[in-house]
Amino acid sequence: MDPASPGVIRRLIEEHQFKIKKSLGQNFLTDGNIINKIVDTVELTPGEVVVEIGPGLGALTRRLASKARRVIAVEIDRSVFPILAETLAGLDNVVLVQADALKTDFDRLVQDNAGGPAGKFKVAANLPYYITTPLIMHLLEGRFAIDKAVVMVQEEVARRLTAAPGTREYGALTVAANFYAEVKTAFKVPRTVFIPRPEVDSAVVSLTVRNAPAVPVLDEADYFALVRAAFQQRRKTLLNALSSAQSCVSREKWLNILRQAGINPARRGETLSMQEFARLADAYSRTR
Numbered sequence: 001m002d003p004a005s006p007g008v009i010r011r012l013i014e015e016h017q018f019k020i021k022k023s024l025g026q027n028f029l030t031d032g033n034i035i036n037k038i039v040d041t042v043e044l045t046p047g048e049v050v051v052e053i054g055p056g057l058g059a060l061t062r063r064l065a066s067k068a069r070r071v072i073a074v075e076i077d078r079s080v081f082p083i084l085a086e087t088l089a090g091l092d093n094v095v096l097v098q099a100d101a102l103k104t105d106f107d108r109l110v111q112d113n114a115g116g117p118a119g120k121f122k123v124a125a126n127l128p129y130y131i132t133t134p135l136i137m138h139l140l141e142g143r144f145a146i147d148k149a150v151v152m153v154q155e156e157v158a159r160r161l162t163a164a165p166g167t168r169e170y171g172a173l174t175v176a177a178n179f180y181a182e183v184k185t186a187f188k189v190p191r192t193v194f195i196p197r198p199e200v201d202s203a204v205v206s207l208t209v210r211n212a213p214a215v216p217v218l219d220e221a222d223y224f225a226l227v228r229a230a231f232q233q234r235r236k237t238l239l240n241a242l243s244s245a246q247s248c249v250s251r252e253k254w255l256n257i258l259r260q261a262g263i264n265p266a267r268r269g270e271t272l273s274m275q276e277f278a279r280l281a282d283a284y285s286r287t288r
């Protein structure tokens with residue numbers, strides 16, 4: 001039975017005496033048109049495997065199941081399982097796994113549950129908002145065999161993911177996500193289509209994972225350490241931010257590294273493009 005309507009969701013919650021857990025970011029989608037648009041954005045072909053993070057009451061899961069060979073749904077809250085047994089009844093291509101998505105090895109999960117060779121797979125989620133950023137980073141940094149992830153996030157996070165250098169929203173998340181993936185906002189979603197209603201509007205974002213990082217660097221760990229250092233103290237100049245974050249390298253040496261990378265030390269980190277961060281990281285890596 002399709003739970004994608006406010007009436008059905010209220011009935012399921014009442015009949016199962018289900019307690020909505022705000023602490024787990026439980027805001028259930030009630031609008032079938034929005035769910036169809038999310039599924040269209042995933043662009044599934046019938047042979048593909050899709051992992052859903054946080055199936056909740058199963059509204060998105062059901063429609064993913066009608067397009068994919070298999071849906072592997074990872075849900076932390078065991079208390080939704082009796083409801084899912086009802087809403088997903090009769091679907092033989094859905095596997096439910098009780099786990100914390102933040103701690104999940106997604107390649108392993110797919111290997112164990114795809115029911116045959118899976119190759120690359122897709123991810124779809126109406127993300128629990130309390131862990132949006134770490135989950136996106138886990139999906140990308142884990143270098144799993146994901147070719148596309150379509151995630152609903154708070155509108156503000158969508159703006160950060162797609163921000164241009166020098167803007168208020170541009171930050172470590174922007175640089176990291178775009179390093180691994182091509183990021184696009186697909187469409188916006190008003191807060192009115194959820195039960196319970198969240199305090200902010202949302203947006204659906206697609207992350208198409210690149211075959212190779214957007215900018216080649218000598219050492220990824222150096223690159224990300226510098227990105228983090230530059231954004232930790234956004235108001236400081238690069239020279240000051242780097243010298244205080246990585247104090248084992250002297251100020252003179254940082255000046256030299258910045259000069260070699262062709263970057264003005266008086267600039268702020270938030271104005272650097274991914275390519276400039278790459279030049280800076282490579283100049284730093286060469287000194288080590």
Ligand code: SAM
Pocket residue numbers: 024025026027028029030053054055056057058059060074075076077080099100101102125126127128129131
């Ligand atoms: N997909 C459903 C929908 O769109 O109506 C529910 C989305 S709700 C925003 C987020 C879901 O993620 C909830 O079912 C919640 O229990 C689950 N969740 C929260 N934290 C999780 C975690 N760490 N790992 C897996 N699932 C989690």
